[in-house]
Amino acid sequence: MSNNKNRNRIRWIFVISTWTFFLAIALSFVSHYFLNELQSLVLSFFILLLVVMLGIIFDLIGTAAAAADIAPLNAKAARRVSGAKCGVNLVKNAERVATFCNDVGGDISGIISGTLVTIIVIKLVVTISHQQAEFYIGILLTALIAAFTVGGKAWGKIIAINYSTEVILFVGLVITKLQKPLRLVRRAE
Numbered sequence: 557m558s559n560n561k562n563r564n565r566i567r568w569i570f571v572i573s574t575w576t577f578f579l580a581i582a583l584s585f586v587s588h589y590f591l592n593e594l595q596s597l598v599l600s601f602f603i604l605l606l607v608v609m610l611g612i613i614f615d616l617i618g619t620a621a622a623a624a625d626i627a628p629l630n631a632k633a634a635r636r637v638s639g640a641k642c643g644v645n646l647v648k649n650a651e652r653v654a655t656f657c658n659d660v661g662g663d664i665s666g667i668i669s670g671t672l673v674t675i676i677v678i679k680l681v682v683t684i685s686h687q688q689a690e691f692y693i694g695i696l697l698t699a700l701i702a703a704f705t706v707g708g709k710a711w712g713k714i715i716a717i718n719y720s721t722e723v724i725l726f727v728g729l730v731i732t733k734l735q736k737p738l739r740l741v742r743r744a745e
Contacts, residue, residue: 572652572655572656572660576660579660579664580667587671600672604672607665611666612709616723617653617661618662619716620717621653622651623716624721625720625721629643629728639729642728643725670701673694
């Protein structure tokens with residue numbers, strides 16, 4: 557049994573690593589494309605903040621899955637509360653959910669936000685055209701995004717730990733609501 561469990565874990569690590577590779581390529585391509593096509597610095601900053609917020613939200617979900625107690629979710633699932641059954645599955649698979657959300661979602665958004673900061677700094681330097689501007693703007697913007705990311709994740713962890721059942725129930729509800737339209741698409745094929 558233990559040998560089979562180890563094989564499953566190794567398979568999971570391989571699958572999640574492969575998913576991360578292709579997801580990082582796709583997200584990097586999309587974010588680079590939008591930032592290179594956008595002339596507006598305001599929209600560029602908006603995309604950057606969106607990527608950072610996604611990382612914070614994914615980190616919150618992963619932490620909540622690891623911290624949640626399954627008993628209240630089982631009770632809600634027995635009463636057929638919408639999203640509770642999915643929430644139970646999230647908690648039962650907390651190791652995988654935390655890996656996907658914290659590592660894949662959180663880390664990829666961190667890497668992509670660093671790249672986006674670089675692109676924005678280059679746009680700003682071209683606009684300002686000052687020799688020292690790149691150095692100071694790059695440091696300031698990187699520090700601001702790092703502080704916002706770390707502060708946001710710290711705030712998210714507080715919420716995730718103190719309200720883990722509510723967070724997981726909400727995520728379960730969202731997943732449940734998203735699955736219904738997808739089932740209809742699959743049946744139509």
